[in-house]
Amino acid sequence: MLSSFKNYKAYEDNQLGDKTEGHSMNIVNGANDKMIGTYTMVGQNEFCFCTSTILDDELKKTFKRDSVFRIIDPLNFMIEITRSLPRVQSVLFGNCLYVNEKIISTKIPKNLDIEELKDDKETDKISFQKMIQAAGPSLTRHRFFLKHTDYQPQSEYRMLWSTDRKVEDGLVIHCPEARQFCEEIK
Template sequence: MREFINYTDNHYLNADDPINDFAWRERKQPVYRLLDNKKWLDDFFERGELALSCFLKFIHYPDEIRGDKEEGDAMVWFENTKGDTIAVKYQTGENCYVLCTTMTLNDKIISDFNAVGAIKIHNYTFFGLEVMRAIKNCYQGISGRCNYKSSRVFNSSSEYMKTIIDRGDHANNPEFYDELLRITSEYELFLKLKKYEYQDEFRLIWFSNLKVNESIIIKCPEALRHCERIDF
């Protein structure tokens, strides 16, 4: 499947620059949304109906394979120039809708999720943009492969953060929180424990202006052109 995007932003490119005659494409690996009910496959491919989940649902899901009570949680720690350690535990994702997919199809994944079929998404960027248009109060989206770690605790060696902490009163310092946001960079939204690594999960996340407590079903037939149906 070939798709072309012409780059025409003259704020960055001079109209006379020969680079304007070029096009740049990114070769994307397809991702697969597994479904355990044929009706949901029919609903999407016949009417464009798609269910989006949320982090709160992941936390309370009784099935460990599909849920994770620590979703969205992480802890980052820093050392100042004196060797003192400061740790920050945080949680995000309360304003997000999520679609979990896999980059790998194999018998174990299909069995673990009781999948009867999948939505094969050829271009997840264009797919994500179409879905975004169908979500009320949505202002931003992000997609990426999950990172699998042995712990949700990680260290940052930011030299700038060291100087902020050295100055003291970091808890009330806006610079501290700005640097914290830069360092974490939505890391926790794609963080999974090592035991789930075989799932090879790829996430699409949409941010809402409102708190997200429940899953939703959207109608987005425009997304179908980027997808292919697979029945197992």
């Protein structure tokens, strides 16, 4: 079962759910003391698979599970899942980053020229895409992995499959090829 950020926002259980999933404040600072801030939401086009990097009985109780599986080869596991999904454009994976506030601050080594960041069609507005390009890949990638420190005991590891469409619900997939890279833990 793959899920979605939308599903995580809807869970009433505050361990499974997170009302601020995918939200972040982003600040880009230029060498000339100019800065731009945005508030963004990501994850609308992603299928999600979240797991933990620790095997702990307390965590199993928290999530109301009587058994779990360990992924012994995460890369090949992700490759097989990717093969079974339609319209995948990219895959992101990694450990969640635990912070007190979901704020990403990036410094670019050059002067931040507001004129260069203006939208080509609406010249009175800043282009978010141009700002992201100026800030670099860390701003884009980190937004998918931010979690409040309240969730740190979960030690979450995420796999995200970006698609070319909105992902509203979860998706049950049949992928027996991925099972060879896992083992059941009772």
